[in-house]
Amino acid sequence: MAFQLVPSNTKIDFVQFRGIAQIFSTLAIVGSIAAFFTLGLNFGIDFRGGVTVEVGPAPGQVFTEQSLTDAREATGQLGLGDVQVQTIGGTAGAEDGIVVSVEAISEEDGGQERQAAVAGEVQEVLRQALGAEIEMRRVDSVTPTVSGELVQAGVTALVVAIGLMLVYIWFRFEWQFSIGAILALTHDVILTIGVFCITQFEFSLAIIAALLTIIGYSMNDTVVIYDRIRENLRKFKAMDLKDVVNLSVNQTLGRTIMTSLTTLLAVVSLFLFGGEVLRGFSFALIWGVIVGTYSTVYIASPLLLMTGVKRDWTPGGSAANAEADARP
Secondary structure, three states, X not given: OOOXXXXXXXXXXXXXXXXXXXXXXXXXXXHHHHHHHHOOOEEOHHHHOEEEEEEEOOOOOOOOHHHHHHHHHHHHOXXXXXXXXXEEOOOOOOOOEEEEEEEOOOHHHOHHHHHHHHHHHHHHHHHHHHOOOOEEEEEEEEOHHHHHHHHHHHHHHHHHHHXXXXXXXXXXXXXXXXXXXXXXXXXXXXXXXXXXXXXXXXXXXXXXXXXXXXXXXXXXXXXXXXXXXXXXXXXXXXXXXXXXXXXXXXXXXXXXXXXXHHHHHHHHHHXXXXXXXXXXXXXXXXXXXXXXXXXXXXXXXXXXXXXXXXXXXXXXXXXXXXXXXXXX
């Protein structure tokens, strides 16, 4: 007998809670927008420009609080303006490291050439302060011009992805489905940005990649349920649309939960053991899987009750019953 995490004959009335879900989502969106304008995103070096140097301890040694103090004093003497020095967790099996971030250098002050020189200066003073045997794990240098281009490219990627999803759903199903899908995707992106504002995890290009992954994951989940709704609309032409939506969500519930749990097992492991570099990326995926599953069930599917869909999917079918089905 096959193992079933969720019974195949569940009859949960998901649509019943659509009002509560809509209120919750509206408040969450408003809170996310407020957090964006008050707290803001903690942009990484990819977007704000500058120099980042990550070092690890010498073999057989560990960094202490005194090591962090020494690193701060050494880099502070360089007169580089806003310099941030902090400890981070190492990658799996590695000791904790120290990361030094230096603000971007404008073109008037030397631009890219000066920034490259600064990276070398930071490495040298860290060797002097912490020991010549320390491990240089990572050196990143991004000019303000490049960081501005990356911001523009990142936003463009998100907009294009959502736009193409809109077109895909429109052609795959019909416009009523596309509205629900795009609102759910936009909901997921806004809430993810909001939680990054609140947690102040570093927002880098890796997070843009995570957002695109979330969009694809959420859309895949939505398409599975939409396809079942369309199938049930053909099969149960006299059934009320509310009951069709509930039936379809319940029929795909086992697949939805199993897919979410297996994905979470992978990304939670990445969050716990992937090191600081992957911390923000894996956190975004964890949040995205949770909020994407929620939006598919409580945002995308119930919205069909408001937009109405045609009941007859046979050739020449019409949307004659859409108005009646759209009632609460």
